[in-house]
Structure formats: structure tokens, C-alpha cells
Amino acid sequence: MKNKRFLILDEKLGVYLGSYDASVFGDLIEDTSAASKRYAAFAGCNPFGVVHGLCFDNTEQAEIFMYSTFSSKTFNTRVVPIDIDADVASVIDIIKSGYGDYTHDMLDFWIDESSETIH
DSSP states (O other), X not given: OOEXXXXXXXXXXXXXXXXXXXXXXXGGOOOHHHHTOEEEXXXXXXXXXXXXXXXXXXXXXXXXXXXXHSOTTTOOEEEEEEEESSSEEEHHHHIIIIIGGXXXXXXXXXXXXXXXXXO
């Protein structure tokens, strides 16, 4: 049974994928001030090849997060509904729901182009 969940979209950056901090880069970050900052990952800037959008249980939860996290001067975000069977929205779910323009290259990461065939 599908459940109504909610995504955050940015008009330029696309689907909100989640957040991360500099610890994911291990010892590559020398600037200690950067280590304490949190960063947002969107489909348009997807350094990790994420193929699922982070969903929220209701619009209020998504809006509270959105307004407390993203500056309206930097981001042009909105909350949209999506009917899915899981807690996160796959790139296919997002496209089927009519938000394909906001997935950027998420589909490229979803399709496994590797081949074990030796040519």
C-alpha cells in the first residue's frame, strides 16, 4: 500500500537527498572549521551518487526542516507530495510522480553501466 510522503525540491538544485558533514571525507579535510559544518546534498550537486530522495512523514515536518535549514536567500525550496511504498523515494518513484525535471543525474547513478564482459 502506498503512503503519502513529502519531498523537498529546490527549483535549481532539484530533489533534496540528505545532509552530510566533512567527516565523510576523513583526513582529506585539513580545515578544522569545515569539519563542524553540515552540508546539504541535492540531485543537482550529488557527490555521492545518491539515488533516493529523503522523505518526510507530513508537510509540517518537511516545512519545519526546510525553513530551519535552508536560507530563502540561497535556496528556492518547496515541499511536494509523493505516493510511495517505502520511507525514501527512489529516482523511479520521483519520475513517476511527475518530478523528473528535479532528478538531474540521479538516474545515471541508478543504472549500473558496469560490465564484467571482457572485450
